[in-house]
Amino acid sequence: MARFELDLGEDERLLEPIAKTGRKFWILVAILLAIWLFGMVGYFTQLRKGLQVTGLNTPVYWGLYITNFVFFIGISHAGTLISAILRLSQAEWRRSITRAAEVITVLVLFFGVGCVLLDLGRPDRALNVLKHPNFSSPLLWDVTSITIYLICSTIYLYLPLIPDIAILRDRLGKRQRFYRALALGWTGSEKQQKLLNRAIGIMAILVIPVAVSVHTVVSWVFAMTVQPMWHSTIFGPYFVVGAIFSGIAAIIIAMAVIRKVYHLEDYLKIIHFNNLGILLLVMTLLWFYFTFAEFLTTYYGAEPSHMQVFLSKTEGEFAPYFWTMFVTCFVIPFAFLANHRTRGTVWGCVVASVSVQIGMWLERFLIVIPSLSAPRLPMEASTYRASWVEWSLLAGFVAMFILLYAVFTKLFPIVSIWEIHEGREHSVTEVTERVESYLPGVAESSHG
Amino acid sequence: MARWGMVIDLDRCTACQACVVACQVENNVPPTGADQAELGRSISWLRLAPHGEAEHGTRPQMHLMPVPCMHCDNPPCTKVCPVQATQIGEEGLVGQIYARCIGCRYCTTACPYTVREFNWKQPDFPEPMEQGLSPDVSIRPKGVVEKCTFCHHRLQVARDRAQLEDRPLAEGDYVPACVESCPAAAMTFGDLEDPNSEVSRLKQSQRAFQLLEELGTEPKVTYLSKGEWGGQV
Numbered sequence: 001m002a003r004f005e006l007d008l009g010e011d012e013r014l015l016e017p018i019a020k021t022g023r024k025f026w027i028l029v030a031i032l033l034a035i036w037l038f039g040m041v042g043y044f045t046q047l048r049k050g051l052q053v054t055g056l057n058t059p060v061y062w063g064l065y066i067t068n069f070v071f072f073i074g075i076s077h078a079g080t081l082i083s084a085i086l087r088l089s090q091a092e093w094r095r096s097i098t099r100a101a102e103v104i105t106v107l108v109l110f111f112g113v114g115c116v117l118l119d120l121g122r123p124d125r126a127l128n129v130l131k132h133p134n135f136s137s138p139l140l141w142d143v144t145s146i147t148i149y150l151i152c153s154t155i156y157l158y159l160p161l162i163p164d165i166a167i168l169r170d171r172l173g174k175r176q177r178f179y180r181a182l183a184l185g186w187t188g189s190e191k192q193q194k195l196l197n198r199a200i201g202i203m204a205i206l207v208i209p210v211a212v213s214v215h216t217v218v219s220w221v222f223a224m225t226v227q228p229m230w231h232s233t234i235f236g237p238y239f240v241v242g243a244i245f246s247g248i249a250a251i252i253i254a255m256a257v258i259r260k261v262y263h264l265e266d267y268l269k270i271i272h273f274n275n276l277g278i279l280l281l282v283m284t285l286l287w288f289y290f291t292f293a294e295f296l297t298t299y300y301g302a303e304p305s306h307m308q309v310f311l312s313k314t315e316g317e318f319a320p321y322f323w324t325m326f327v328t329c330f331v332i333p334f335a336f337l338a339n340h341r342t343r344g345t346v347w348g349c350v351v352a353s354v355s356v357q358i359g360m361w362l363e364r365f366l367i368v369i370p371s372l373s374a375p376r377l378p379m380e381a382s383t384y385r386a387s388w389v390e391w392s393l394l395a396g397f398v399a400m401f402i403l404l405y406a407v408f409t410k411l412f413p414i415v416s417i418w419e420i421h422e423g424r425e426h427s428v429t430e431v432t433e434r435v436e437s438y439l440p441g442v443a444e445s446s447h448g
Numbered sequence: 449m450a451r452w453g454m455v456i457d458l459d460r461c462t463a464c465q466a467c468v469v470a471c472q473v474e475n476n477v478p479p480t481g482a483d484q485a486e487l488g489r490s491i492s493w494l495r496l497a498p499h500g501e502a503e504h505g506t507r508p509q510m511h512l513m514p515v516p517c518m519h520c521d522n523p524p525c526t527k528v529c530p531v532q533a534t535q536i537g538e539e540g541l542v543g544q545i546y547a548r549c550i551g552c553r554y555c556t557t558a559c560p561y562t563v564r565e566f567n568w569k570q571p572d573f574p575e576p577m578e579q580g581l582s583p584d585v586s587i588r589p590k591g592v593v594e595k596c597t598f599c600h601h602r603l604q605v606a607r608d609r610a611q612l613e614d615r616p617l618a619e620g621d622y623v624p625a626c627v628e629s630c631p632a633a634a635m636t637f638g639d640l641e642d643p644n645s646e647v648s649r650l651k652q653s654q655r656a657f658q659l660l661e662e663l664g665t666e667p668k669v670t671y672l673s674k675g676e677w678g679g680q681v
Contacts, residue, residue, distance in 0.1 A: 050569040050590040051551075058488050058490075059556075060488075061566060116552070119553075120550050120551050120591070121550070121553070121566065122551040125548070126550060133530070133531070133532075134532040137554070138528065139528065224528065225528065372557060376562075377561055377659065377660070378498055378499060379562055
């Protein structure tokens with residue numbers, strides 16, 4: 001059987017988490033499974049009794065489930081999109097972070113889709129979406145777009161995994177059959193490597209428009225109705241920006257945890273946090289710009305039905321959430337990231353990122369609930385208070401996401417070994433040549 | 449082809465709610481109980497919407513207007529349903545296919561009139577009510593959306609009867625339960641395509657207006673009032 005010969009050197013230690021599993025891991029698994037089971041209790045309660053066990057009512061037909069749906073789909077923008085952009089722009093510092101990012105996308109997408117299934121009154125009929133599709137419904141655009149994104153990002157995660165799986169097949173000595181099947185006979189020959197690079201290149205370009213479309217159509221679920229403060233042309237780009245914003249924050253948090261748990265300080269360096277911190281700072285400012293544009297336009301239009309929702313957010317019953325969102329989405333991340341002393345530390349970036357996650361969840365909540373709470377025709381509306389079932393399912397989903405992520409790090413290297421290796425072997429000279437080619441006095445190569 | 453529509457004269461309406469009760473009985477609308485109603489989960493296909501008008505220095509007036517499904521010619525609900533469970537029929541009635549609905553509640557959120565109802569729980573009819581259920585209307589299971597149908601089953605009965613008697617459908621053959629029950633004769637129902645029908649005549653009135661007509665949904669329910677209601681509701 002052909003082997004994949006690669007001198008790993010010090011990168012050998014990236015295999016450690018897969019080779020050895022300590023007691024701490026199993027304790028974590030047990031805790032997370034317990035939280036998941038709690039969520040399942042909530043779900044079976046809901047299946048048995050119907051959606052009366054939630055806090056939903058007429059006219060607040062949508063609540064936490066749809067908030068979480070938009071939030072999870074937003075986070076899914078982390079990995080694939082950021083990784084694709086970094087690859088295409090030949091950002092060399094990407095090598096140790098792309099894998100950790102791509103896994104987030106694939107896993108979290110399942111939970112995004114899961115949230116919609118939780119919300120259905122008749123989950124047993126979910127396949128009607130395929131049997132009787134109505135292509136004029138934005139929900140069907142979601143189904144289409146998210147399915148394509150899931151397929152593309154799974155392929156995009158898998159392709160760069162192949163050489164690393166071959167390393168595991170040849171060196172690990174356990175789960176042989178599993179790795180052999182997934183390695184697809186990888187030997188690292190020049191032909192294979194060329195083919196792989198090409199495939200990764202194509203997928204990196206392909207996933208970008210798909211990723212943009214995903215969050216755009218999620219926003220269109222709201223924007224295509226005539227409801228106050230939903231029916232807005234800014235929603236598509238606003239959601240995409242928000243998604244990338246919370247996505248980058250998710251990568252930073254994941255990286256900080258991996259770095260600490262697996263002692264990868266040498267791979268996930270301060271420079272990585274600093275660079276992602278700058279990206280997050282840019283998104284913070286973009287988020288502020290979009291939010292400001294959205295609210296100022298509504299305020300000047302001053303249509304009564306829109307103003308009713310507007311005021312409920314800025315000074316009415318949702319004001320505490322709204323201003324917390326403003327502080328956590330803008331003030332805190334801006335303060336921590338604009339200052340290079342806090343941005344240049346892991347904890348500084350993590351504080352900003354956790355703050356962004358809270359803020360972006362609140363933003364999703366504030367998009368879904370206030371508009372439904374203020375219908376155009378006056379009616380007796382009761383306040384929406386999420387029930388324990390809804391919270392238990394959020395907790396269960398988050399727990400299961402962390403669990404699957406942790407399991408992934410036990411099955412595959414969370415830092416791409418061959419790409420680091422490639423960086424050591426080739427990039428240094430390649431980048432020097434590239435930089436030289438930018439300068440005057442050097443002949444341009446044919447493909448620039 | 450007929451286009452069924454309704455006219456509600458608010459100057460005649462006494463807000464007695466006979467229409468609301470008639471609708472509940474006719475369409476097997478399940479009672480939800482006080483605790484669920486408190487949580488905003490009661491179902492009614494036809495509700496009385498409050499509308500206050502209080503100008504400074506005048507006596508405040510509270511109006512109540514009956515709001516059934518508007519059966520819009522351009523319905524915002526049908527286009528968003530992912531499974532085609534709600535559709536507008538040839539005669540303009542907006543129907544709901546209970547057996548297909550997945551309960552995503554997109555239509556309920558898209559409807560600007562908030563007239564679509566969701567079954568938050570399994571319907572439960574207390575002992576004596578169960579015997580009074582109408583056999584013409586199916587009972588909806590938990591987890592699906594339901595709504596006013598303009599008593600569509602009555603149209604089928606009326607059409608069958610006319611066919612048996614070998615005559616075309618005449619005005620007054622098909623009337624929803626709410627219209628029939630109104631003691632003040634504030635509600636009128638008929639064919640909007642027929643220029644001589646009562647509804648067509650009333651629609652021409654100076655007092656006529658439609659709810660949220662600025663949204664372009666083209667409702668087939670028209671209101672009459674000499675007060676200034678239109679547009680500002």
